[in-house]
Amino acid sequence: MASMATSSPISFAASFFKIKAFPLSPRFFPIRTLRCSVSSSSEPLEFDISFAPPKPKPASTRGGVSPQQLFIPWIVRGDDGTLKLQSQPPARLIHSLAIDATTQNPKKKEKSKKKQTQATSSSATASSSASASSPPPQSVPKLSKAARRFYNENFKEPPQRLSKVLAAAGVASRRTSEELIFDGKVTVNGILCNTPQTRVDPSRDIIYVNGNRIPKKLPPKVYFALNKPKGYICSSGEKEVKSVISLFDEYMASWDKRNPGTPKPRLFTVGRLDVATTGLIIVTNDGDFAQQLSHPSSSLPKEYITTVVGDIHKRHLMAISEGTIVEGVHCVPDLVELMPKQHDIPRARLRIVVHEGRNHEVRELVKNAGLVVHSLKRVRIGGFRLPSDLGLGKHAELKQSELKVLGWKR
Template identity: 40%
Template sequence: MERLQKVIAYAGVASRRKAEQLIVEGKVRVNGKIVRELGTKVSESDEVEVEGVKLEKEDKVYYLLYKPRATISAVTDDKGRKTVTDIFKHIPERIFPVGRLDYDTTGLLLLTNDGEFAYQLTHPKFKIDKTYVARVKGVPTIANLKKLQRGIQLEDGKTAPAKVSMMSADESAQKAICEITIHEGRNRQVRRMFDAIGTPVVKLKRERFAFLDLYGLTPGEYRELTKHEVKRLRVLAETGNLD
């Protein structure tokens, strides 16, 4: 027996958090009856429907995408813009992005149909490192970089400590390139952090997610994660280390 929201997440319909919301809203039926209780458990023989669609089990798939610019990190977009799942139109599974990158942010993005896996990698409590390279306007002072390292106050609260270094700087042109590693995933967080110290981001790329990188890929290209990589990510989320 498994919790209903977990079964929905495993089926790739939605993240566990979103599945809980669907249950509370009365959009889930078990054996034909609406279920709103989050503690409900179901078995393999139970028939589960979400928004009128019966859950069909499909193999779990895991992809690493080099997200290009001008692409939405979503399954659909009401404005008709290109989404990351448009790149995977020939894939039969219903995949969705693990977290998000902004429309104009490029770099490493994971996609899967495994809701539980996505939850583990995106919830702040699991503290999965994500490394970005930011081209900024202006040259940050050492004092301001230390503010980012300690955590800086934003409108939605203080950020967790970050790893920050300046890779290059051009005083005459007033521009710099910085590397920053965070484990949170707030909306436009890296951009807002650099805005807070007066050096707005001009260009942003996610270079690494945990131990994964973009080696061998160009924008718009992707590859499947190996079974070993998926296992390492699970271990990292569950234990906080790869030892």
């Protein structure tokens, strides 16, 4: 409580605030109660101005008259220029607020009205459908521009080279697809295309090869680990020798039952193993994946188990460790180790790890040391090892965790 006495409450308020009109509140005024008294000829008149609901007070003993209480007072300058206190806001302020409320943001009000009408119409249709005991139709949500942009940047594949699209569609290998394009057997949107580097989108562009249209939906990417048996080659050029892709004939025959309406993938091997070498080889239809794994910059270690004829001595191990020239490049193995003998395997075995992956590299290393290879088997690529329960000629689909172990980065 703070008490202040002046000659006039109006002059006191004018000297204290010095404004025309200002609504007071507890956050603007530092005190909660202000008592002003005015001395007149008859008896003083007191104003008890409170900024919060006052506590019950006893009646004043001065003249037996209770003080007048004004809650949240307004100090307004009248038409005559004098200031006065009143408990209600001025009429001019109320009138201006009403005008602002009617003229502010008319578009938002229109949108809110439209939403209300739509909500009422949808509720009406829902009630009518419920009365007819039939479920309401489900409307497809419309995605925003930001959502569509995020999908296109992160999930939708960008336009690709024409030769790559033809290879992914299963027409032929990428090299053969380029030959088809050069021969004038491919059209894009009704126009003959002779450039394999042309960027196309199979979901939008109309592509024909030899009069047959390429489907809009490309086959999904598949990845397999195959235990290659002896006598199979990794290419399909020679008809006299079986290809490792023929080991997937049963899988491809049941493709339509497992994936109805989806085109069949065109499988090929990642890298090669010669016809006499067995063991792990990756089979896929993803060209980018194959390029990354087989490129020399990946430097993926490849582990082989070599069975040799005769005994192995220290000089043989030293000669293999020093390396040899393969395809004009001096290749040095990462590891050479003599494996312990087993009762069921009478011949000596070597564990050799290389990262170059050149043609016949392990065989050349063993041959340069003066040894004869009896059998050769690849058991590991990168961090992925051939499963022990995967029989010869059998394949297993790779999981995402196994692809990461191989070093695949999408």
